[in-house]
Amino acid sequence: MAAKPKLCYFRGRGRMESIRWLLAAAGVEVGPVWEKGEGLSGQERSDGRLLFGQVPLVEIDGMALTQTRAILSYLAAKYNLHGKDLKETVRIDMHADGTLDLMMKVAAAAFKPPGEKEKSLASAVEKAKTRYFPVFEKILKDQGEDFLVGNKFSWADIQLLEAILMIEELDASVLSDFPLLQAFKTRISNIPTIKKFLQPGSQRKPPPDSHYVKVARTVLQF
Known part of the structure; x- marks a missing residue:
C-alpha cells in the first residue's frame, strides 16, 4: 500500500x-x-x-x-483529474489558473490594513461578478455538459467550486445572475468525496x- x-x-x-x-x-x-x-x-x-x-x-x-x-x-x-490529451489538459490548466487568480485576490486582502481590506474584498466580489463568473457561465453553456472540459470531472471543476464558495462567504447572492453556475455548484458539491470534505x-x-x-x-x- x-x-x-x-x-x-x-x-x-x-x-x-x-x-x-x-x-x-x-x-x-x-x-x-x-x-x-x-x-x-x-x-x-x-x-x-x-x-x-x-x-x-x-x-x-x-x-x-x-x-x-x-x-x-x-x-x-x-x-486522473487532468485531460485525456494535451488540448484538454491546457484548457483545464487555463480554467484552474483563472480561479486561482480570483482566490488569490481574496487571500491577499486578509493581509491589508483595515479599510483597504474591505475595499479589496469588495473588488474581488465585483471582479467575480463581472470578469470571472461570466466566463465560466459561458463555458458551461457552450459545453452543454456537467463539467468544464471534456465532460469529465477535473481539477478545474474542483477549483471553480472552491472559488465559488470562497466568494459566497463574502456575498451569498453572488451567483444570482448565473443559473448554470448555481447548478454546477450543487452538482459538484454532491460528488461523494467533495460532500465529505x-x-x-x-x-x-x-x-x-x-x-x-x-x-x-x-x-x-x-
Missing part, C-alpha cells in the same frame, strides 16, 4: 487549501499533517526539502514537492482571521 501524502503548512487556508481540496476530491487519505505555529525549523529550512525555503510542502511518492502550481499539476495527473471535521480550513494573519506572517516571514 502506498504511503499517505504528508502535508506541511500552517493552520489556515493559504496556498495549501487548493491542494487539500484536490486530495479530498480524489478520495486520498492524508498522512501526518505538520501545521506550523511560529515558523519553520532550521532543519526544515536547511535539509533541502523546501526548495526555496517556502511552504507548502507535500511529501508523496518518495518526493518532497514544493511550489503550489507544480504540486497541483502533479496531483491532478496522478489522480464540506462536512465539519474535514481538513478544510475556515476563512482567515487575525490570528491566521499573524501566524502566516511569522511562518512566511513577511
Whole structure:
C-alpha cells in the first residue's frame, strides 16, 4: 500500500487549501499533517526539502514537492483529474489558473490594513461578478455538459467550486445572475468525496482571521 501524502503548512487556508481540496476530491487519505505555529525549523529550512525555503510542502511518492502550481499539476495527473490529451489538459490548466487568480485576490486582502481590506474584498466580489463568473457561465453553456472540459470531472471543476464558495462567504447572492453556475455548484458539491470534505471535521480550513494573519506572517516571514 502506498504511503499517505504528508502535508506541511500552517493552520489556515493559504496556498495549501487548493491542494487539500484536490486530495479530498480524489478520495486520498492524508498522512501526518505538520501545521506550523511560529515558523519553520532550521532543519526544515536547511535539509533541502523546501526548495526555496517556502511552504507548502507535500511529501508523496518518495518526493518532497514544493511550489503550489507544480504540486497541483502533479496531483491532478496522478489522480486522473487532468485531460485525456494535451488540448484538454491546457484548457483545464487555463480554467484552474483563472480561479486561482480570483482566490488569490481574496487571500491577499486578509493581509491589508483595515479599510483597504474591505475595499479589496469588495473588488474581488465585483471582479467575480463581472470578469470571472461570466466566463465560466459561458463555458458551461457552450459545453452543454456537467463539467468544464471534456465532460469529465477535473481539477478545474474542483477549483471553480472552491472559488465559488470562497466568494459566497463574502456575498451569498453572488451567483444570482448565473443559473448554470448555481447548478454546477450543487452538482459538484454532491460528488461523494467533495460532500465529505464540506462536512465539519474535514481538513478544510475556515476563512482567515487575525490570528491566521499573524501566524502566516511569522511562518512566511513577511
